[in-house]
Amino acid sequence: xxxxxxxxxxxxxxxxxxxxxxxxxxxPKKYAYWYQQxxxxxxxxxxxxxxxxxxxxxxxxxxxxxxxxxxxxxxxAQVEDEADYYCYxxxxxxxxxxxxxxTKLTVL
Amino acid sequence: xxxxVESGGGLVKPGGxxxxxxxxxxxxxxxxxxxxxxxxxxKGLEWVGRIKSKTDDATTDYAASVKGxxxxxxxxxxxxxYLQMNGLxxxxxxxxxxxxxxxxxxxxxxxLVTVSS
Numbered sequence: 001x002x003x004x005x006x007x008x009x010x011x012x013x014x015x016x017x018x019x020x021x022x023x024x025x026x027x028p029k030k031y032a033y034w035y036q037q038x039x040x041x042x043x044x045x046x047x048x049x050x051x052x053x054x055x056x057x058x059x060x061x062x063x064x065x066x067x068x069x070x071x072x073x074x075x076x077a078q079v080e081d082e083a084d085y086y087c088y089x090x091x092x093x094x095x096x097x098x099x100x101x102x103t104k105l106t107v108l
Numbered sequence: 109x110x111x112x113v114e115s116g117g118g119l120v121k122p123g124g125x126x127x128x129x130x131x132x133x134x135x136x137x138x139x140x141x142x143x144x145x146x147x148x149x150x151k152g153l154e155w156v157g158r159i160k161s162k163t164d165d166a167t168t169d170y171a172a173s174v175k176g177x178x179x180x181x182x183x184x185x186x187x188x189x190y191l192q193m194n195g196l197x198x199x200x201x202x203x204x205x206x207x208x209x210x211x212x213x214x215x216x217x218x219x220l221v222t223v224s225s
Contacts, residue, residue: 043215
């Protein structure tokens, strides 16, 4: 079955740039979506269609995709950005979707 | 404003059944593809399945972990999405979210399903 692979954890100091990667064989053809989930809360979409930011999401969040890897970048990460981040995409058929395993971002 | 409100969660014994509902408002529900996503305690997000709009035959697709046990359906006259869960297993314990399967997905707040004897 199709898989999206993320690093389990990423750690940065406040103000630094955090990059979270997501690899999958179908990503050259399919969009990646990124969700932020703070502890005890429902997921929040922070990037859709590889690089588009929904209204209300701070400009420090950006997304990109190249080949089989999508990347979520947080420029000038802040303490409130500490959360689990999940990438989300389809296996290429558009009939089955999958989440990456999640990356715990620590900002301290 | 898009609103999705799940209901129907609760405690059920292994092998039992439960039906979740998701009441939708703020968008044209009949045109929307809809999905269910779940999250087991302390675990990551898992896509459960998706139903297309009636114009696309309301075709359903499921994750391998639930195929044959779970059924997604919709009632466009009531703007409501359903998840019928049969043959529940302990590992189905999770918060279940309904989401729009759209370019900018919207999510409900989730409904907790606990499978335990």
